[in-house]
Amino acid sequence: MRNDLDHLPADKQRELARVVQIIFEEFEDGLALATQAWRKKGRIQKIILYGSYARGSWVDEPHTAKGYKSDYDLLIIVNDQRLTDRVKYWLGVDERLMREYGITATLKTPVNFIVHTLQEVNDGLAHGRYFFMDVAKDGIALYESDDKELHTPKPKTPDKALAMAQEYFDEWMPSGASFLKGYNFYMQEGDWKKAAFLLHQGTEALYHCVLLVMTFYTPHVHNLAFLRTQAERLDRRLAYVWPNERHIDRARFEKLKEAYVKARYSKHYKISETELSWLGKQVEELGRVVHEVCAERIAELKRTAGVPA
Structure with a gap:
């Protein structure tokens, strides 16, 4: 190395x-x-x-x-x-x-x-x-600390790579959509904390989806900021989902990140309908971009495996 x-x-x-x-x-x-x-x-x-x-x-x-x-x-x-x-x-x-x-x-x-x-x-x-x-x-x-080398990689065959990517996509994309349905339900109920938690889960599922389809690996964490950076380094389109110019937008993402723990367990966690509505629109856009990136990757794997599109 x-x-x-x-x-x-x-x-x-x-x-x-x-x-x-x-x-x-x-x-x-x-x-x-x-x-x-x-x-x-x-x-x-x-x-x-x-x-x-x-x-x-x-x-x-x-x-x-x-x-x-x-x-x-x-x-x-x-x-x-x-x-x-x-x-x-x-x-x-x-x-x-x-x-x-x-x-x-x-x-x-x-x-x-x-x-x-x-x-x-x-x-x-x-x-x-x-x-x-x-x-x-x-x-x-x-x-x-020593001179132990990493093992020689053993790439998957094109067929196996395609099958695994498709399997991850078929599992994680619907999972994200399901959490977003729950978010929409609790938005209608006016339960902002539950809506925030489920929106977090939907966002997490989308990031796991793109990481697994693209690399066959995702870190076992719930930290959205960490998952976000890992995903954004794969495709710059993912970096533009979340506006960074204004403090208010960065603060809203921070509230979404905190929702995994605080929306369930902290009486001090506060998030408004306006904040959740804005976050929901950004996560919908994230889902669109993740779907686009994953679809392109699977199409590429199909070409490599000689499978008709």
Whole structure:
């Protein structure tokens, strides 16, 4: 695996070094008081940069009308599957990275990361999951504790790739539509919290749909902001669904993101009919774009497999 960052500007190279430092500081702090033997042996084995910054195709145009800015995408590989639990072991890293980007501005680029074991990554490669294959092909090691290489990818046959993509589409697209029906029902009932939760679920299903159809992989998270960035790096059309120019629009998306937990459990969660109506229209547009992107991908797989359109 490559380990050079010569294609990146010097400020980006320094920033990535800072990101790696933050990850280690927060991870080690989280295990500092560990008493279980396995936690004491917990280690980060690799930190791999993938996505647009690894390929050299990043976008950094925060001052344009659309304000799109690529994130750093990182795969963190740990030595124990129990350490992949994001809530138990990675909240500190999440919060620190968000604070240093959004509040103190010591980081100029947002950071997303996923956590897996080496076995999980190699299983993904063995099953021909495009996401892991892209990581193996384009990834750049920012840190490695040893010289263990990722396994050689085993691409799916065209027929199997088509069948899997179609299966994911047939499962997740209707799932998203079903949640949106529930959202519309509770909008008519005037139950804004239930409407917000189901709209969140519909949005989540749409993002899972496009990620699975395009890459055969989706992270096991409910964080819409994280799913959104993972999807938007696949197709720029997805980036334009959510307006970013106005604070009010960004705040509305934040309320949708929070609905997974707060709309169900917090008496302080407030969202208005106006906010929900606007969010509902954006999610409808998201569904249209997801359908378009997935349909194009399936048509491409059909051509590759020699199946009539």
